[in-house]
Amino acid sequence: MTALLSTNVASGPGPAPERAFSDSLEMLCTVRFDGTIVAANASLLHGLGYEEAELVGSSSLGHVHPDDQDGTAAGAADLLDGTDVPAFENRYRCRDGSYRWLAWSARGDAEHQQVHCAARDVTESRRHRDLVDELLAELERSNTDLAQFAYVASHDLSEPLRMVSSYVQLLASRYEGRLDEDADEFIGYVVDGAARMKALIDDLLAYSRAGVDVAVRRRVDCGALVRSAVADLERAMGETGASITVGDLPVVDGDPGQLSQLFLNLLSNALKFVAPDVPAQVRVSAERREDSWCFSVADNGIGIAPAHRERVFLMFKRLHGRAQYPGTGIGLALCHKIVTRFGGRIWLADRTKPGCEFLFTVPDLAPISEVG
Amino acid sequence: MSDDIQILLVEDNPGDVRLTKEALRGARVANELHVVGDGEEAIDFLNRRGEHRDAPRPDIVLLDLNLPRLDGSEVLAQIKTDPDLAKIPIIVLTSSSAGADIQRAYELHANCFISKPVDFTEFIGAVRSLEGFWLKIVKLPTR
Numbered sequence: 001m002t003a004l005l006s007t008n009v010a011s012g013p014g015p016a017p018e019r020a021f022s023d024s025l026e027m028l029c030t031v032r033f034d035g036t037i038v039a040a041n042a043s044l045l046h047g048l049g050y051e052e053a054e055l056v057g058s059s060s061l062g063h064v065h066p067d068d069q070d071g072t073a074a075g076a077a078d079l080l081d082g083t084d085v086p087a088f089e090n091r092y093r094c095r096d097g098s099y100r101w102l103a104w105s106a107r108g109d110a111e112h113q114q115v116h117c118a119a120r121d122v123t124e125s126r127r128h129r130d131l132v133d134e135l136l137a138e139l140e141r142s143n144t145d146l147a148q149f150a151y152v153a154s155h156d157l158s159e160p161l162r163m164v165s166s167y168v169q170l171l172a173s174r175y176e177g178r179l180d181e182d183a184d185e186f187i188g189y190v191v192d193g194a195a196r197m198k199a200l201i202d203d204l205l206a207y208s209r210a211g212v213d214v215a216v217r218r219r220v221d222c223g224a225l226v227r228s229a230v231a232d233l234e235r236a237m238g239e240t241g242a243s244i245t246v247g248d249l250p251v252v253d254g255d256p257g258q259l260s261q262l263f264l265n266l267l268s269n270a271l272k273f274v275a276p277d278v279p280a281q282v283r284v285s286a287e288r289r290e291d292s293w294c295f296s297v298a299d300n301g302i303g304i305a306p307a308h309r310e311r312v313f314l315m316f317k318r319l320h321g322r323a324q325y326p327g328t329g330i331g332l333a334l335c336h337k338i339v340t341r342f343g344g345r346i347w348l349a350d351r352t353k354p355g356c357e358f359l360f361t362v363p364d365l366a367p368i369s370e371v372g
Numbered sequence: 373m374s375d376d377i378q379i380l381l382v383e384d385n386p387g388d389v390r391l392t393k394e395a396l397r398g399a400r401v402a403n404e405l406h407v408v409g410d411g412e413e414a415i416d417f418l419n420r421r422g423e424h425r426d427a428p429r430p431d432i433v434l435l436d437l438n439l440p441r442l443d444g445s446e447v448l449a450q451i452k453t454d455p456d457l458a459k460i461p462i463i464v465l466t467s468s469s470a471g472a473d474i475q476r477a478y479e480l481h482a483n484c485f486i487s488k489p490v491d492f493t494e495f496i497g498a499v500r501s502l503e504g505f506w507l508k509i510v511k512l513p514t515r
Contacts, residue, residue: 198490
């Protein structure tokens with residue numbers, strides 16, 4: 001009854017509309033309401049590997065993967081009702097027996113009791129999507145493991161550490177004067193080692209928590225936050241004559257605990273890494289950008305050579321000997337982790353002035369409806 | 373009945389028990405220290421059960437959270453929900469400084485939470501402060 005449309009029929013000056021069907025790069029076909037394929041264009045035939053005679057005249061549903069047949073039949077019922085099916089995916093069997101995922105768009109033609117369909121081969125993109133999902137799940141598992149490990153390790157390491165440190169100190173005080181100079185020296189190394197280990201454990205804990213703790217979202221007055229951090233550092237500053245100037249800072253949406261840690265780390269670094277006998281001068285400021293605030297913590301310290309500007313943000317990467325400048329080397333890695341987690345960027349400014357300028361962005365968050 | 377302040381220390385780590393004893397040495401307020409090694413024993417002591425039939429009633433309890441069998445926070449919950457024992461001040465003295473642990477302890481009505489410092493002189497300082505505050509300044513409930 002229906003003429004096969006794959007025959008070229010030239011009529012008039014331009015190509016016949018039928019050419020749109022036969023020559024289209026899209027895979028097209030026409031299927032009767034009873035499920036019989038009545039037309040299939042070259043792209044569809046080529047895409048699935050069939051000769052025309054093998055596909056045309058056969059049952060469309062018969063080529064569908066057994067697991068997808070019910071869904072396909074349901075979609076077909078919609079079409080018969082007059083509902084368009086803009087996107088439907090199923091597995092279609094190719095000539096060689098393999099299945100490809102096809103994404104169909106179809107419209108019924110009740111007058112002629114048939115359905116016009118277009119298909120896209122989405123096998124590859126589905127595979128990519130599945131791979132991405134898998135990788136994301138794996139990454140999340142791995143991150144959680146790591147965070148848990150860091151937490152458990154640091155938690156359980158503190159206790160034996162306390163035993164070592166406390167008892168060596170007890171020994172030292174109980175036997176003061178009764179041990180020789182060597183013993184005093186040895187005890188000194190033990191106590192020092194324990195103190196360093198404690199600092200490391202605390203930093204590891206902070207680092208692991210930054211990744212796992214649920215991020216809180218509040219309106220944070222950065223001016224007040226930074227001034228509070230400066231007050232915390234007062235003791236370290238008083239002895240050296242250091243000064244921290246705080247410019248006009250904005251109110252942002254963020255996690256006050258994490259922002260506080262961020263500023264504290266940057267400020268204490270600025271105070272620490274100065275030349276001997278040079279009082280530290282630190283300046284905190286902020287600048288508005290298109291969709292974020294950009295904060296700056298600038299100091300007059302010993303600076304960081306261009307070659308090391310990225311390395312410093314890695315965990316445990318220290319640029320100086322412990323005797324010169326103490327520290328675990330986690331501080332900037334923690335800052336990097338915090339900033340990355342709220343979607344910002346942190347980097348060292350490229351500048352000719354001596355000292356460092358750390359810049360980090362706090363992106364604007366999408367507004368949320370006010371909660372009572 | 374002794375007039376000394378009765379302190380119950382619930383701590384399973386012998387190293388920590390000894391440290392606490394050392395820190396309490398030379399305390400200015402006369403005190404008697406009782407030690408139990410796990411949570412269930414602590415409950416028995418407070419209820420004067422079994423081998424602790426003749427136990428004195430503690431004026432104050434130092435409680436570690438990390439205990440075998442009955443967990444420290446379980447002990448805390450049981451004491452603070454027992455009308456007979458609830459008014460005894462409980463000081464959680466533990467290795468943990470995790471925010472969640474601190475929060476939970478206060479939610480279970482711990483009177484205060486102290487993280488044991490790594491440095492021994494700091495630990496002595498903390499115990500002295502405990503003593504100075506809870507045993508001298510604070511008025512404890514009568515037994």
